[in-house]
Ligand SMILES: O=C(O)CCC(=O)C(=O)O
């Protein structure tokens with residue numbers, strides 16, 4: 001493990017190519033401290049060409065796609081009056097390589113490739129969740145390393161997992177833009193188990209809220225990964241996994257800002273996020289780990305009659321942010 005030392009916060013960089021118990025412990029430690037961790041990408045999990053291909057597709061996204069919502073919405077409706085300067089397309093689960101929703105014309109030729117990428121993201125999430133179970137020392141009697149896997153097994157039923165393609169347009173000279181008010185993506189936390197975030201070299205902007213309340217920039221490629229074939233994949237804990245672990249793993253608030261040089265003109269920014277959720281009917285009983293037992297009783301998952309399903313939890317988070325029926 002190494003730390004990303006430049007700029008602001010030091011998010012650990014972890015190599016999971018040949019994982020051991022120590023790798024699991026390091027992941028749990030990073031998730032408990034920061035809620036964010038970089039997974040080094042030297043090609044063994046999701047290959048750089050697969051990531052490049054997905055970004056080629058994302059770069060075809062333009063504001064004139066009818067399905068893109070207008071006017072713009074924000075991820076932070078409580079604090080922000082104006083919409084985020086971004087467009088995004090969410091792809092739900094694929095079945096047999098087929099999207100289960102209408103696709104905009106520009107994405108139709110890329111359906112199989114996006115389905116494949118979604119599968120690769122899900123597999124990587126399973127590898128990471130297995131390592132979390134190892135690091136949390138879940139006993140073999142309770143399901144051991146497989147504890148999270150059976151609960152994210154897509155053959156058991158639908159889930160809220162989403163692949164989100166994001167485009168943050170460059171600012172045109174005549175853009176209706178208010179410096180220091182407008183933002184590319186408003187402050188928010190993610191809702192699911194874990195999120196994978198893919199970013200492009202030279203396109204920074206992500207910031208995380210660090211205690212007591214400082215916005216710290218997150219580099220795309222920390223120094224120790226500068227010569228890797230692809231930037232590391234950024235993994236963050238969502239609200240559901242934080243709830244499930246009674247707050248041991250942190251769901252950290254984050255946002256995307258305009259880099260200072262992009263405040264007029266500037267460049268488009270593209271990113272891809274995979275939000276991994278458990279199967280809808282998964283019961284969110286407390287994760288059986290000694291590290292979590294002492295924390296039960298706060299705002300986290302309760303046993304007994306109060307147990308929520310993953311689907312109920314997601315709906316409650318959407319309702320708290322947008323009112324019932326809203327969409328993130
Ligand atoms: O585009 C990014 O870098 C972050 C996007 C994000 O946080 C989200 O869509 O939840």
Ligand SMILES: [Fe+2]
Nearest residue numbers: 188189190254
């Ligand atoms: Fe996010």
